[in-house]
Amino acid sequence: MNSLNPYATLHPFTYMPGFSTLTPQGFHHFNTYLTRGEGVWIYDQHDNRYIYATTAVPSVGLCNPYVTEKIAKQYETLHFASTCGQTHPLVEQLSQRLIELCGSPFGQVFYSNDGSGAIETAMRLARQYYLSLGQKKRTKFISLEGSYHGTTFGTGSVTHMGIAESFGPALMNCFAVPAPNMYRPPIDGTAEQIIQYCLDLLEETIFENGPDEIAAILIEPVQGVNGIIEIPKFYVQEVRRLASRYGILLIMDEVATGVGRTGGWILSHELEVQPDLLALSKGLTGGYFPMGATVVSSAISTQLFDSGGIFLHGSTQSGHPIGCSAALAVIQYLELNQLVEGVRSKGDYVISSLLNSLNDHPNVGNVRGKGMMFAIEFVADRISKTPVDYEFGQQLSARLHNQGILGNWFNGILILYPPLSATREELAFMVNGVVCAIVGK
Numbered sequence: 159m160n161s162l163n164p165y166a167t168l169h170p171f172t173y174m175p176g177f178s179t180l181t182p183q184g185f186h187h188f189n190t191y192l193t194r195g196e197g198v199w200i201y202d203q204h205d206n207r208y209i210y211a212t213t214a215v216p217s218v219g220l221c222n223p224y225v226t227e228k229i230a231k232q233y234e235t236l237h238f239a240s241t242c243g244q245t246h247p248l249v250e251q252l253s254q255r256l257i258e259l260c261g262s263p264f265g266q267v268f269y270s271n272d273g274s275g276a277i278e279t280a281m282r283l284a285r286q287y288y289l290s291l292g293q294k295k296r297t298k299f300i301s302l303e304g305s306y307h308g309t310t311f312g313t314g315s316v317t318h319m320g321i322a323e324s325f326g327p328a329l330m331n332c333f334a335v336p337a338p339n340m341y342r343p344p345i346d347g348t349a350e351q352i353i354q355y356c357l358d359l360l361e362e363t364i365f366e367n368g369p370d371e372i373a374a375i376l377i378e379p380v381q382g383v384n385g386i387i388e389i390p391k392f393y394v395q396e397v398r399r400l401a402s403r404y405g406i407l408l409i410m411d412e413v414a415t416g417v418g419r420t421g422g423w424i425l426s427h428e429l430e431v432q433p434d435l436l437a438l439s440k441g442l443t444g445g446y447f448p449m450g451a452t453v454v455s456s457a458i459s460t461q462l463f464d465s466g467g468i469f470l471h472g473s474t475q476s477g478h479p480i481g482c483s484a485a486l487a488v489i490q491y492l493e494l495n496q497l498v499e500g501v502r503s504k505g506d507y508v509i510s511s512l513l514n515s516l517n518d519h520p521n522v523g524n525v526r527g528k529g530m531m532f533a534i535e536f537v538a539d540r541i542s543k544t545p546v547d548y549e550f551g552q553q554l555s556a557r558l559h560n561q562g563i564l565g566n567w568f569n570g571i572l573i574l575y576p577p578l579s580a581t582r583e584e585l586a587f588m589v590n591g592v593v594c595a596i597v598g599k
């Protein structure tokens with residue numbers, strides 16, 4: 159257990175991402191102040207140690223020498239090159255590798271600087287694809303309630319979590335449909351009835367807005383920010399079928415699930431669906447460099463580019479050589495250590511251990527997970543599923559902090575994303591700390 163951290167009793171899970179702690183708002187007091195990392199551990203300024211189970215980014219651990227040495231070499235060889243009218247060997251190698259790992263039907267990769275960039279790129283590619291086919295009316299997007307797709311105006315407009323409203327009107331023509339969330343379903347009924355209800359509403363939404371006016375449907379196959387809500391395989395497969403029937407593209411947002419997090423290189427393989435566009439980011443470079451990738455089907459890239467078309471989109475630093483070397487090193491490390499293959503058994507261990515200890519706790523409404531993504535949803539009452547209040551979250555967050563656990567807290571849900579490299583012992587530390595924090599030991 160950590161020595162008592164003076165900041166732990168404040169608001170350890172309060173986020174104001176992107177702001178410096180030195181802003182006048184004084185966020186220093188509300189954030190954990192991190193100074194160094196090693197493996198699954200991260201340390202604060204008082205040398206308190208925490209297991210790093212937040213963000214889903216560091217898949218191969220922190221400051222992993224296998225990766226940092228390769229990046230350091232790359233810094234000495236070619237620290238920057240643009241991919242606009244130029245290219246470099248690493249961007250080619252990484253694209254080749256990603257196309258191999260993602261498999262059919264992909265043929266090209268476009269790089270951006272984060273997950274939002276990868277989704278924004280997919281949305282723009284979808285629009286341009288239909289313009290190139292003369293289908294000018296296809297400008298609309300449909301996505302699921304509770305899905306998180308990013309921070310730009312485009313990705314924010316397809317994120318239906320009550321965030322866009324705080325910036326005024328979102329982009330037009332972005333429609334939300336209910337998600338088959340099995341813990342908080344949109345209707346009472348069996349799993350089959352809930353899925354069918356969601357599919358019927360999706361088809362209705364397609365019809366109401368014109369099947370020939372929808373550019374793409376976006377799916378986040380495990381809603382991460384919303385609390386590890388796994389979208390059922392049958393639902394995703396039916397969405398694929400509906401999209402194909404009406405000539406709509408399917409964008410799969412694997413920013414969090416991609417590159418191993420759920421036990422395969424992409425979750426789309428396990429779901430047995432072939433998206434037209436696929437977004438990767440967090441585990442792609444494991445946090446060693448900010449990068450996103452949009453993997454594009456051969457059919458789309460052939461239509462767009464083979465007859466000389468250009469995509470007037472891209473950032474100055476797209477396909478950055480350091481990002482490419484980081485991604486290649488992370489993928490190699492995952493392969494050499496067979497970490498992706500180990501995800502399912504580690505995930506099963508965490509879930510069964512949490513359930514063993516917490517199943518009867520009056521405030522634990524639901525324990526769930528997919529691969530190395532875990533959530534515990536807290537409730538004031540298990541029958542009515544009334545959410546816990548703010549104070550409950552504050553107290554639990556402080557206790558987790560004192561147990562050396564750094565996770566995400568959102569809307570009464572604790573979300574944990576330990577690195578894929580975590581050992582059984584390290585996962586046992588996480589489980590034990592979480593259980594102690596909840597049962598109040």
Ligand SMILES: Cc1ncc(COP(=O)(O)O)c(C=O)c1O
Binds near residue numbers: 273308309382411414
């Ligand atoms: C599924 C999903 N899509 C997109 C994003 C946006 O990625 P970024 O924060 O890197 O822009 C996130 C970030 O949490 C995400 O979880």
